[in-house]
Amino acid sequence: MSNKHHPASTRDAIIAAADALFYQQGVASTSFADIAAQVHISRGNFYHHFRSKDEILDAVIALRTDRTRGMLAAWAAEAPDAGARLRRFARMLVQNRDAIQRYGCPVGTLCSELARHAHPARDGAAMILELFRNWLRAQFEALGHGQDADALALHLLVRSQGIAALAHAFHDEDLIHREIALVEDWLDSLHTHS
Amino acid sequence: MSNKHHPASTRDAIIAAADALFYQQGVASTSFADIAAQVHISRGNFYHHFRSKDEILDAVIALRTDRTRGMLAAWAAEAPDAGARLRRFARMLVQNRDAIQRYGCPVGTLCSELARHAHPARDGAAMILELFRNWLRAQFEALGHGQDADALALHLLVRSQGIAALAHAFHDEDLIHREIALVEDWLDSLHTHS
């Protein structure tokens, strides 16, 4: 499972390519041939590293989970207080606006696809969303909204997912700027209340 | 295109079955065999009514467009004023909470799937979302928010799509109740301002 000893191994290259393609094309419509073409290996070589496509998906979800944990930890280390951390989260959508407008939210679209097919990896994908939820809740708690912290965290996730969904559907990057500005206003209004 | 003379024709049965299956399973992972099983026809019979799968999708989008137009017109006829109409829109999510929690928003998930693959029918699906946007904008204009009407309409769509996405991902019906209550509070606050 670890890639400590083989940082550039074929296995890791497969996971990295699958990670990108699953995001851009969806899991179901990404074939082994697609991944193989990117990694420059043959289709047969796949089954030396993974037993099935679902096993690749599991590895991709594990990768994204780790990456998300790392990102949230980095935000917590960079930003001095909870208010700044919440704003850092909001800025993520502006930062990734090009990819979001093209392919949607990586977490949201994966959860949507897996939830609709009651896929075994469904809960693993939802777990990534939960990581954000828990991290956001902790920031709202630090801001003094102990009682409503989880509701506020979910509300912020709702708006983020909605912004990504509409930016994707309308192919409209500018929508992200405008709606995130409203989110920042809302965060400011919470801060003054506490 | 019209179904006036053949209300229960095979063609209409195909469209109705495809409409449901495209929603529940997605377009790409719904096969001719799936639809044929529901309609109780053979796979070959398909091509007497449609030349390709994309043509079925076009018919489904046309059906949904008509249905949406009818629903919005009915809401406008039922609700006395713009404020009541906006609340009627918000209630739609509560009303459809079971399906939304299972399969997501029918419009949002279709737009997301087609946008990611740059599908020819992409704009047709986004058009349904535009119908909601235009209808909502008209209500905000009637409420006296002429300048901001479109931004307010988009904001309401953002929250609706986000609510549907999270209810689907977390399999959480209750989230819809709580977030729609917040939407209603927001609508109330707009009314008193005007």
Added chain:
DNA sequence: GTCTATAAGAAGATAGAC
């Protein structure tokens, strides 16, 4: 560890009988 060759099945689509 990587390859070629190939199986086994599902998909969209066609031809032609009835």
Added chain:
DNA sequence: GTCTATCTTCTTATAGAC
């Protein structure tokens, strides 16, 4: 208008040589 039979292509997966 509906069917069966068939074609082609794509997909996942396996077997075995190197």
